[in-house]
Amino acid sequence: MNLRPLRRLRAFFRRRPLDTRLDDELAAHLEFATEDYIARGLSPAEARRAALVDLGGIQQARERHRQTRGLMPLDIFLQDLKYTFRTLRRDLGFTCVAILILALAIGANVAVFSVVNTLMLRPLPFPAAQQLLWIAPPPQKCGLSCATYSSDAYDEFREYSRAYQDVTGYFAFSSPDNLSLSIGSGAPIPFTGIDVIANFFQVLGVHPAMGRLFTAADARDGAPPVILLTNAWWRTRFNADPNIIGKAFDIGGKQTTVIGVLPASFDFGAVFAPGTRVDAITPLDLYGPPRDWGNIVTMIGRLKPGISPAQAREDATLAVPHLCWNNKQPGSCGSYAEDGIVPVPLKTYVSGRLRSALIVLWAAVGAILLIACVNLSNLLLARASARAKEYAVRSALGAGRLRIVAQLLTESLVLSSAGALLGLGLASLMVYWLAHQGAIALPLLGSLHVDGAALAWTVLVAVVAAALFGLLPGLRMAAGNLHETLKDSGAGAGQSRKHERLRAVLVVTEIALACMLLAGAGLLLRSFLRVLDVDLGFAPTHAAAIKVDYNDSAPTRLAAVQKRTAIFQQVLARVQALPGVQAAGITDYLPLGQNRSWGTPFPKGVTPPKATPGGPLVYVVTPGYFRAMGTPLRGRDFSWSDGPKSEDVVVINRSFARFLATYAHWPNGDALGQLLAGGGNGGSLRVIGVADDVHEESVEGSAGWQIYYPETQADPTGAQLVIRTTLPVASLASSVMTVLRQLNPQQPAAEFVPIQTLVDHANSPRRFFMLLVAAFASLGLLLASLGIYGVISYSVTRQTQEIGIRMALGAGAARVQRHVLGQTLRLTVAGVALGTVASLLVARLIASLLFDTSPWDSPTYFSVALAVVGVAALAGYLPARRASHIDPMTALRSN
């Protein structure tokens, strides 16, 4: 075995003792030799000289020894490093600016990489996550009701599909704060629970941190109630009580036993409901009452090993004809086959639609890195011109080109490493901040952290950056003509002129890149403004909602309706009496949140076509809701006299009315006052009002169909009290809560949610991407303007003498200023032109991210060009001012 490389490495680290040893040996050597020569008759001085001649130089012997025994390239690198530190310390201003620029660029890159890695590259946080599929029909208008299945359909699918190890799902219609926890005599604490099919965690592969998971027995009708706590809720609400398992709590009036605590790595909201918080999980009683609730569960399957998603799609088409909406209604069998089932990887369902946005974000930070590198190249070139002599001297003394390039690259590497270190800090801060933005509706954001992959990425980015910005000045330097440089007296010589041309090219590139970034950001900003301008069909400002708890249990449905109506009437009467409240109403679902549909009512007397699109989304509301929500209504609102025994009435939205009108022969095609068939209890429904289209699912999508039932005739699934007020909502919160508590001591301590928050939540991903891209674009512009400033400022310094002469010959300050500004603008215009052309070419790539904005939107491009020219002019103005203040006498005397 050859141990020499190891020994060399060891020798590298034992430099000092080995040097001492050699010095001792050489000293002994000289003494021996001197003695020999003296013995041969030379005088001591001569003998010593002869001995030294024979040895051939102590320093050379040492060098050769080191070279042989150790690692020379590493030695050289360390030397370069030492030298670099010295020169960088000497030029502290340059060093700080360079490191700061790099830190910003690298930090942005690492942070975005972490986001991309978490959302797009990394598998979902479940074991063998690629086996998990989201089983649903292709996306359609009717919201979650069309993406979910009935208990029976779930059972049949599980039975007839062959591709899965097992299939599970969760109840898709829980609303936030749907449960309440009562401890002692305090006010009930609202919390959010999700019902899941008993095998949910087994299919996902989640193991409890404590206790056990659900079993089939827990989900049986009449089984003792049990609950699993999420790790976060267990920590915050139960102080991480280690003995929580087996304890029972009053949840919604039922003694419920805690059987387990989920691991911290499991976050239901992060995967299935981005931007929302889930506190606990309960088992879904599939075969109890939910059996008749229609489409209620989502389906998630774990593929058998070796089965591909394509095979699963095939398998689903075979299984779907067997699915019945309700086994008791044979006519409902096969109804799911119309839409079909298209299983997609769960990962695609969770984050697939963010792909293009993430890629754009990644490209944006890539551009930032390029701009930073160009900037650094520029700064280094300026420095290199100043240090040209130093390098010429080194080269004259025998340093090879490679050695000089290596020295310059070492300098770049030191700068980029320092930048990377600082950048990593910045990225960590940004990532920490992002991970704690619970309100941004982006999946998996909470699990964001700087991990090993991000560290590796940092190193890669730092090295690539160093090579990018270090190589050009390095090659430039090494290629320089030795004689010319040594002769060059500094200013005005050919070498510097060549540098300046190169630097101008770099600045133009930089401006072009910044221009592209700004154009992208501009288009996104314009889209965002368009989104904010969307007529949502309701007025989100000055309105807020609060969840109201009520108990309408009664022996008969009629009694229940009457009891509930009495409660709602009382609540609304007393809330409306509060000063500042303009309107109040109750709905069971709010727009941009949960939704459901109950089939499609059709004009009475008209046979519906075989295949109708999914039914309108259903809202069960009280009188006053439309006014409170700010939804314009043609016809009349519901009234308290629309009772269980009077005619069944509904309000439908314009789009649904228009759809129905194409089938019915209504006068003027107007649905108002007409009868529909196919209501909940098979009777007919009178359309008493046509409401504006409400964006119920997304702000950006087109509005679908809605139908409103009065809570006096249809059963709501909860109550959201919506109030419209001119006062700040917070000032009303306590008086409203007092009213609710007086009427129902069980009312949990819920909080008002401004309706605007719902809209903001829906817009949060777009806002998030827009803000990030805009921030990066601003950074790009800042860096580019720094670049312009650097080049112009340097050129003014170089031309001091020339300007001095011109001023001595009568050129005015204004003329000099114009000249310098003209120089700036020439560079800028070239950059803007290049950047605009490039952006126009690549604009198509972000077209899918835009809303109601053309990727070739000319006002955007125009403003971007204007902004860049403006900023560039500012950056050029400072050196121009300096130029015009040059004193001809001083300028001519210097140098």
Added chain:
Amino acid sequence: MSTPKLDLLQGTLDLMVLQTLAAMGSLHGYGIARRIEQVSGNQVLLNQGTIYASLVRLEQRGWIASSWGVSDNNRKARFYAISRAGRRQLAADTLYWQRLTGVMDRVLAMAQTPDEEAGKA
């Protein structure tokens, strides 16, 4: 004027050092250098400083070992001795060297063609 001294070929110094140590036993750096010069009849141009690079290379390869000792005239010096692996290496290198010189001798002993001699004249 004496004839110019011989420049050492790459690698030959290591072989000389090994052979010297094999023949003389333990020696210090100066001793080795002197010994080689004496044996060569002062014909080689030995830059004595290069001995130490050679020594450290051989030591890292494990062919020689070194330790501090005291010379005949009572001076502290580092003494080098050949190891067993060194002896094996020496045998192999010697064989190689002899083959090489044999080949060189034969190649250089080729008779020159009459043409060239004519051309030279």
